[in-house]
Amino acid sequence: xxxxxxxxxxxxxxxxxxxxxxxxxxxxxxxxxxxxxxxxxxxxxxxxxxxxxxxxxxxxxxxxxxxxxxxxxxxxxxxxxxxxxxxxxxxxxxxxxxxxxxxxxxxxxxxxxxxxxxxxxxxxxxxxxxxxxxxxxxxxxxxxxxxxxxxxxxxxxxxxxxxxxxxxxxxxxxxxxxxxxxxxxxxxxxxxxxxxxxxxxxxxxxxxxxx
Ligand SMILES: C[S@@+](CC[C@H](N)C(=O)[O-])C[C@H]1O[C@@H](n2cnc3c(N)ncnc32)[C@H](O)[C@@H]1O
Numbered sequence: 001x002x003x004x005x006x007x008x009x010x011x012x013x014x015x016x017x018x019x020x021x022x023x024x025x026x027x028x029x030x031x032x033x034x035x036x037x038x039x040x041x042x043x044x045x046x047x048x049x050x051x052x053x054x055x056x057x058x059x060x061x062x063x064x065x066x067x068x069x070x071x072x073x074x075x076x077x078x079x080x081x082x083x084x085x086x087x088x089x090x091x092x093x094x095x096x097x098x099x100x101x102x103x104x105x106x107x108x109x110x111x112x113x114x115x116x117x118x119x120x121x122x123x124x125x126x127x128x129x130x131x132x133x134x135x136x137x138x139x140x141x142x143x144x145x146x147x148x149x150x151x152x153x154x155x156x157x158x159x160x161x162x163x164x165x166x167x168x169x170x171x172x173x174x175x176x177x178x179x180x181x182x183x184x185x186x187x188x189x190x191x192x193x194x195x196x197x198x199x200x201x202x203x204x205x206x207x208x209x210x211x
Pocket of ligand 1: 077
């Protein structure tokens with residue numbers, strides 16, 4: 001990992017070429033397993049609008065769009081190289097064109113460019129711990145979670161997989177009234193579905209449409 005500045009001046013833990021290769025290559029096998037788990041543990045509402053943060057090569061985005069048919073799925077990543085990789089991956093999977101419901105977009109999980117309460121579901125697969133430049137550092141993780149909370153509608157759902165800060169993330173969500181409706185604890189990874197309470201406003205103040 002190395003630190004890199006973005007146009008907005010955000011400091012991110014950019015993956016080097018080798019990490020990117022391993023994440024994007026081996027995630028495909030893992031994603032078959034995690035998608036199977038998700039399909040048993042979540043049901044998207046009709047006309048669902050979904051956001052994914054740190055989408056990497058877009059493989060989970062493609063699986064969810066193909067299998068769960070949301071009306072809109074915005075797959076985001078901060079790293080332009082990852083978005084390029086996602087474009088290539090999606091073009092291979094969909095040679096006749098990427099499904100219209102699926103958008104690829106650059107976004108920093110610490111400053112999500114979306115209005116408050118604009119998504120029914122947010123997905124994050126091994127992404128939230130990237131909020132801090134060092135994966136062992138929890139400092140920015142609550143900020144990323146607050147951004148996710150802000151863009152989620154009441155009764156919205158966060159589905160994530162994590163390898164770091166697992167207890168800290170669960171505690172943060174429970175303290176804000178989320179109910180953990182699905183959880184798979186692994187030795188290294190855990191997958192969680194957390195449902196936001198009804199009538200809970202976004203944690204950050206003000207309605208900001210940054211789209
Ligand atoms: C370990 S990879 C996981 C990729 C994909 N979700 C998967 O499961 O294969 C973490 C991803 O988070 C992205 N990322 C890092 N910092 C970010 C930030 N501040 N905002 C959004 N995405 C970020 C990286 O570019 C990378 O694609």
